[in-house]
Amino acid sequence: MMKLDFRSRPIDENFFNLPDKYPVTGMHKNHEVRAEGILRIDQLGKPYPTRLGIHGTNVAVDWDSCIADGACMDACPLHGFEWYLNEGKSGKGNDIKIKEGTKLWKKFRTDKADPTSQDECVYCNACVVACPSGAISVLKRI
Numbered sequence: 001m002m003k004l005d006f007r008s009r010p011i012d013e014n015f016f017n018l019p020d021k022y023p024v025t026g027m028h029k030n031h032e033v034r035a036e037g038i039l040r041i042d043q044l045g046k047p048y049p050t051r052l053g054i055h056g057t058n059v060a061v062d063w064d065s066c067i068a069d070g071a072c073m074d075a076c077p078l079h080g081f082e083w084y085l086n087e088g089k090s091g092k093g094n095d096i097k098i099k100e101g102t103k104l105w106k107k108f109r110t111d112k113a114d115p116t117s118q119d120e121c122v123y124c125n126a127c128v129v130a131c132p133s134g135a136i137s138v139l140k141r142i
């Protein structure tokens with residue numbers, strides 16, 4: 001795996017109740033995006049190099065924390081995630097590998113797990129347990 005220049009902080013499970021900190025900044029496919037463009041702090045207390053925010057509401061993935069591990073995708077019984085940069089594809093090893101120093105690297109660092117089917121989620125929590133970064137929070141919020 002590529003050496004990363006940040007340390008993932010687990011997703012803030014309370015993001016939905018903190019609209020000042022995590023305002024809705026857009027929509028992506030069928031889900032809301034929060035705090036995109038906002039500087040946030042990683043596990044080491046340093047600013048994340050990306051400002052991608054949190055994708056999804058009931059199945060939420062913190063894209064600044066996501067390191068493209070892919071375990072969430074392999075764990076989900078309902079094919080609930082796709083790679084953002086490799087649309088339609090999921091699973092460990094099927095992410096798009098980004099070359100350091102490129103435009104894509106500056107914006108994303110790694111591919112990101114996109115929660116594309118949160119309406120079908122059965123709240124089994126398998127993705128949450130599988131994620132090595134703690135980047136996912138699953139809860140019936142809306």
Ligand code: SF4
Binds near residue numbers: 078079080123
């Ligand atoms: S909680 Fe279960 S069904 Fe829902 S996205 Fe995660 S793995 Fe898939």
